[in-house]
Amino acid sequence: MTDIKLYGYSTSPYVRKVACCLYYKQLSFEFVPVNPVENTQIRFTGQTQVPVLQIGEEWRLDSTPLALWLDELFPDRPLLGRTTESRKEILAVDKWISESLIVSGFKSVYEAPMNTRLRVMAWRLANIVSSQTPLPEEVRNAWPQLLQSAPFIKHMLRCADTTETAAEMRDRVGLELIQHLGGGPFFGERAEPSLLDFAIFPQLVFAYMVGLEDELFIAQVPEFRAWLERVFQFMPNNPLLVPDFMIVNPLELATANSAVA
Ligand SMILES: N[C@@H](CCC(=O)N[C@@H](CS)C(=O)NCC(=O)O)C(=O)O
Numbered sequence: 001m002t003d004i005k006l007y008g009y010s011t012s013p014y015v016r017k018v019a020c021c022l023y024y025k026q027l028s029f030e031f032v033p034v035n036p037v038e039n040t041q042i043r044f045t046g047q048t049q050v051p052v053l054q055i056g057e058e059w060r061l062d063s064t065p066l067a068l069w070l071d072e073l074f075p076d077r078p079l080l081g082r083t084t085e086s087r088k089e090i091l092a093v094d095k096w097i098s099e100s101l102i103v104s105g106f107k108s109v110y111e112a113p114m115n116t117r118l119r120v121m122a123w124r125l126a127n128i129v130s131s132q133t134p135l136p137e138e139v140r141n142a143w144p145q146l147l148q149s150a151p152f153i154k155h156m157l158r159c160a161d162t163t164e165t166a167a168e169m170r171d172r173v174g175l176e177l178i179q180h181l182g183g184g185p186f187f188g189e190r191a192e193p194s195l196l197d198f199a200i201f202p203q204l205v206f207a208y209m210v211g212l213e214d215e216l217f218i219a220q221v222p223e224f225r226a227w228l229e230r231v232f233q234f235m236p237n238n239p240l241l242v243p244d245f246m247i248v249n250p251l252e253l254a255t256a257n258s259a260v261a
Contacts, residue, residue: 004029007042008050010241011125013102013203014063015051020198024234025077033132067195079195097199104173111166119144201231211248229253
């Protein structure tokens with residue numbers, strides 16, 4: 001068995017994406033929570049970005065290249081499809097996920113007024129991080145401000161369309177999400193699961209599962225509910241890397257876990 005370690009924080013969408021790829025491939029791995037302030041656990045990499053994936057003696061960065069690396073080393077259950085054409089198509093939609101779907105979440109937080117809603121959300125996220133790598137109280141208290149001033153988020157948003165508000169971006173991304181699912185059964189209208197499903201799934205269920213939202217609204221749309229059930233078959237009950245006690249709303253979908261070894 002190769003020794004696989006995933007370094008990161010469970011509040012990072014890119015880290016959750018890589019975890020779901022590992023679950024799909026049925027590769028056991030150790031999740032090493034990283035303290036986002038001190039980054040002690042990834043000091044050996046000489047940089048601060050997560051996810052970091054270590055396989056045996058080698059480590060690499062960046063969620064999409066990590067998925068390509070996983071396919072290279074463990075070709076069963078491919079994440080990038082089975083042909084050059086499908087790989088190209090998957091990478092194009094994956095770029096949309098990274099640059100629009102995920103960025104839209106960061107933009108909503110970045111542009112939000114510093115009100116109760118934002119603070120409650122940010123403190124909950126700080127608690128989740130702190131449950132895995134304890135943070136000093138002052139740091140947890142400052143999480144709402146820290147989220148709005150994190151340099152990597154500012155950098156990410158500089159690359160996004162600045163003429164669009166966060167609300168406009170959310171609406172656009174919602175419509176594009178529906179288009180990318182198309183007729184299914186998996187994202188990009190693919191017959192088999194791919195990187196796309198594992199990049200999207202943990203982001204759509206995160207807020208609900210950790211109790212930031214009371215309803216999983218997306219599951220009210222029959223096509224999305226069916227897709228969630230299809231993808232959940234390949235996931236453990238808690239695919240989010242957060243400790244089980246932080247799960248407020250377990251997913252109640254028909255086929256949980258049935259395909260997990
Ligand atoms: N393109 C990268 C983006 C990763 C990324 O933005 N990670 C954030 C957490 S969500 C991070 O590590 N930020 C801290 C830093 O870059 O120093 C990927 O797909 O993995």
